[in-house]
Amino acid sequence: MMYSQHRKKLFDLFEENKDCILFFSGGTVARRYDTDFEYPFRQESNFLYLTGVDEPDMAAMMDCKTGEYTLIIPRRDTQYAVWMGYLYSPDEYQKKYGPDRVIYADELDKELKLRKPEVIHSLPAAAGSIKEMGFHVETGELGGAMAYCRTIKSEDEIRCLKKAASVANQAHRDVMKAVSPDSYEYELKALFQYRTARNGMMHLPYSGIFASGPGSAILHYVEYHRKLRDGELFLLDAGAEYRGYAADITRTMPVNGKFNTLQAELYDIVLESQEKTIEMARPGNKMEDLHLTAARIIVSGLRDCGLVKGSIDELMDKNVFALFFPHGLGHFLGLDTHDVGGYPKGTKRIDRPGLRFLRARRTFEPGMVITIEPGLYIIPALLEPSFSDPGLKVHLDVSRLSQMMEFGGIRIEDNIIIRENGPENLTDVPKTRSDIEQFMTSEPV
Ligand SMILES: [Mn+2]
Numbered sequence: 130m131m132y133s134q135h136r137k138k139l140f141d142l143f144e145e146n147k148d149c150i151l152f153f154s155g156g157t158v159a160r161r162y163d164t165d166f167e168y169p170f171r172q173e174s175n176f177l178y179l180t181g182v183d184e185p186d187m188a189a190m191m192d193c194k195t196g197e198y199t200l201i202i203p204r205r206d207t208q209y210a211v212w213m214g215y216l217y218s219p220d221e222y223q224k225k226y227g228p229d230r231v232i233y234a235d236e237l238d239k240e241l242k243l244r245k246p247e248v249i250h251s252l253p254a255a256a257g258s259i260k261e262m263g264f265h266v267e268t269g270e271l272g273g274a275m276a277y278c279r280t281i282k283s284e285d286e287i288r289c290l291k292k293a294a295s296v297a298n299q300a301h302r303d304v305m306k307a308v309s310p311d312s313y314e315y316e317l318k319a320l321f322q323y324r325t326a327r328n329g330m331m332h333l334p335y336s337g338i339f340a341s342g343p344g345s346a347i348l349h350y351v352e353y354h355r356k357l358r359d360g361e362l363f364l365l366d367a368g369a370e371y372r373g374y375a376a377d378i379t380r381t382m383p384v385n386g387k388f389n390t391l392q393a394e395l396y397d398i399v400l401e402s403q404e405k406t407i408e409m410a411r412p413g414n415k416m417e418d419l420h421l422t423a424a425r426i427i428v429s430g431l432r433d434c435g436l437v438k439g440s441i442d443e444l445m446d447k448n449v450f451a452l453f454f455p456h457g458l459g460h461f462l463g464l465d466t467h468d469v470g471g472y473p474k475g476t477k478r479i480d481r482p483g484l485r486f487l488r489a490r491r492t493f494e495p496g497m498v499i500t501i502e503p504g505l506y507i508i509p510a511l512l513e514p515s516f517s518d519p520g521l522k523v524h525l526d527v528s529r530l531s532q533m534m535e536f537g538g539i540r541i542e543d544n545i546i547i548r549e550n551g552p553e554n555l556t557d558v559p560k561t562r563s564d565i566e567q568f569m570t571s572e573p574v
Contacts, residue, residue: 139275142274154176155184179191188201188234192244204233250270287498290546293369340366341355341357345381346538380542380565387566393562403502403541407545420457424454427454447520449524456504458502495548495549501545513531
């Protein structure tokens with residue numbers, strides 16, 4: 130079973146100092162401000178990773194000495210059954226989720242006193258309740274250990290990611306087909322959500338970007354109210370979630386089904402940077418090397434079409450590329466869309482046998498799953514100030530660029546598994562210009 134393998138992976142990190150307990154609290158239901166409006170419950174990702182338990186108000190305890198996993202459940206009353214849902218007995222939880230034991234939350238104190246661990250490890254947010262019971266809690270190590278476990282995906286996890294990807298692929302195709310002048314961003318969002326929900330995927334891994342025209346240059350555009358117009362671009366960044374595992378896909382398309390000359394020119398630059406860096410998504414390479422490769426391709430493409438001037442080295446050294454490509458090339462993907470393990474700066478190095486390898490792990494290894502998502506944007510907030518910056522303006526075709534402030538942006542994003550023998554791409558949505566144009570203008574099936 131997937132979750133017992135995950136627990137074993139975590140226990141193995143503590144095998145040289147077993148006199149400890151790992152304590153986790155699950156998620157709770159979030160409410161809208163001071164009201165009783167409840168947001169849909171989504172389990173906290175570390176808790177989900179270790180237990181598969183998809184209900185609020187749970188906790189879990191892993192005893193490193195015995196390898197035992199205890200699920201800690203709330204004691205619910207009749208009112209809960211009336212308003213919220215079914216009441217289950219400890220036996221039923223036992224059968225449903227397969228822990229070694231089930232106890233009620235009000236028995237935890239007694240349980241911990243019996244076990245007398247030298248130390249209890251928890252994530253910072255969960256430490257309070259245990260400290261109140263008078264135990265020594267260590268919060269500096271478990272986060273790194275969890276990130277270590279979650280960074281390399283098992284084949285079971287990859288199956289979940291593939292399931293999410295296949296539904297997101299289909300939803301993307303359906304929206305791409307529906308895009309036309311006069312459709313509204315919110316309609317396309319509704320269609321995407323319909324396609325994921327009807328596959329039983331009620332959670333979205335993130336709210337999604339459905340951006341037309343100039344909005345496509347806003348990296349996390351969330352307005353959704355705009356009407357699409359003939360001649361503009363439409364950028365769709367949306368995914369699906371299966372058993373917590375995310376897909377995260379972006380496509381950019383012409384609203385009328387046919388790229389104009391400038392759109393085509395810039396689109397092909399982004400596509401080339403994406404294809405080249407996907408090819409580099411192999412064990413031993415690093416995300417920052419891929420990022421710089423993508424940036425070089427983008428800046429030389431911009432130079433070829435005359436929008437920037439100067440030598441490639443100079444354009445790189447002076448960070449001119451970052452005016453057009455201001456975000457990272459990609460991130461780890463898993464139970465969180467921006468998954469753990471990618472940028473462990475700030476995480477403490479754990480100088481202790483068995484845990485020392487929790488240091489920076491940005492070098493790709495088989496089983497990592499990443500996104501590759503270069504972009505090229507015309508962002509007035511970045512470009513307009515640089516038009517009067519003496520160091521930058523010499524590198525820009527100011528008169529042409531200032532005509533392009535409504536252009537928007539282009540991003541192309543695929544989800545990639547790092548494999549021993551090369552990248553495995555989970556994303557399957559039309560991507561070349563000709564494929565997109567043909568797909569958008571062919572008759573619906
Ligand atoms: Mn992404």
